[in-house]
């Protein structure tokens with residue numbers, strides 16, 4: 032069959048498990064290594080799931096642009112089924128009329144420019160409280176665990192935008208909440224036998240305890256959402272312009288009931304979208320912040336240059352506001368360079384019909400992985416690809432908004448990230464303020480080369496060890 036169909040080349044697999052054993056703890060790296068041997072369009076079999084991995088900008092363009100309409104579905108999996116309330120969310124639901132409706136609600140109602148702007152006071156308050164914390168640490172020359180602080184920052188911003196109140200006011204321990212977000216992401220990335228071995232896989236998942244773990248994370252989130260939604264129903268409608276995500280989704284629910292919608296909206300739909308917002312919005316922003324500060328700490332020249340840009344632009348104004356961010360061109364180059372080297376993970380799609388990528392046939396139902404990490408390190412596109420050198424973006428127009436297939440941290444096409452502006456607003460404001468107010472020193476007589484860039488195992492490319500830096504207050508700020 033393989034010979035007659037002109038399928039992409041790929042490594043031979045083992046009976047039953049196929050190539051699963053070759054994914055390793057860091058799939059983006061293992062797949063990149065395999066692609067060096069088998070080429071930019073590579074065929075694998077993960078258990079019984081036919082899979083194709085693409086690893087260059089050109090092949091990514093073919094998938095995400097030329098064939099976007101036929102590759103904009105997502106594969107089903109045991110973890111995503113549960114966490115998406117049986118695929119009534121946006122991020123995990125298969126392509127179709129239902130997904131289009133939910134995506135429209137997200138794009139027009141939840142993550143529109145107007146709505147993102149309406150949450151600016153939340154971002155400003157949360158960033159100010161981080162700056163306050165760092166000021167205290169600066170007074171006592173104590174290192175700040177930036178990994179922990181960035182996680183709290185993004186989780187608090189998203190929690191307040193979604194629920195109108197902080198974790199504390201909602202009676203939920205924020206550290207526990209972060210743990211549950213992590214548990215969910217770990218579980219989505221863990222090896223679920225049910226995804227790769229039909230029938231018998233479910234039994235293996237029950238025996239290994241994975242099934243019970245997913246159930247537990249789900250129950251915890253569900254109880255939290257239930258209470259927050261009920262509180263909103265009791266409180267009644269919010270004034271226009273002051274709605275949080277639950278207010279907006281409850282309006283949608285009311286509209287759907289009044290109009291006898293053929294695809295009706297329910298409380299579970301609200302919960303499923305909230306789940307997407309937490310799973311999709313918290314870790315991604317945190318990881319961006321951690322890698323950016325890590326690379327800056329490893330490259331003092333770049334750190335000084337970006338600080339100089341911010342301090343010259345802001346002068347003695349006392350803080351960076353959101354409206355200042357677009358003037359900071361070098362900061363944007365620093366972010367692009369961070370995303371080139373540290374995108375959050377593989378893009379995952381499912382082919383909906385037969386397509387042809389670089390002359391190879393791809394069958395419907397094939398799992399498609401776009402290895403954006405490999406694209407970011409491709410020497411055909413990037414000179415000295417392993418070097419952190421933001422100036423490479425000075426003389427080209429490559430941006431990360433999904434139009435340039437060399438740089439895809441937010442994906443592209445119909446399924447690209449709808450929360451990009453919301454995520455970048457927090458990331459930009461936090462970075463600019465931390466770099467404006469403080470110089471950052473390495474603790475414990477460390478040298479730049481001692482800072483670890485080792486990645487934690489899993490589907491998300493996060494930094495393994497926490498990033499600790501000592502803030503030193505900059506005089507004018």
Ligand code: HEM
Nearest residue numbers: 121122307311312315316440441442443446447448450454
């Ligand atoms: C800076 C941070 C962020 C990064 C790097 C990021 C990255 C991504 C990526 C790579 C995808 C998959 C795109 C594709 O398949 O082409 C995605 C999808 C998604 N993201 Fe984000 N994201 C970020 C922030 C956010 C935020 C703040 C939210 C919500 C509040 C969000 C909500 C979503 C949703 C709902 C999807 C699924 C879209 C769909 O399947 O139709 N993201 N994101």
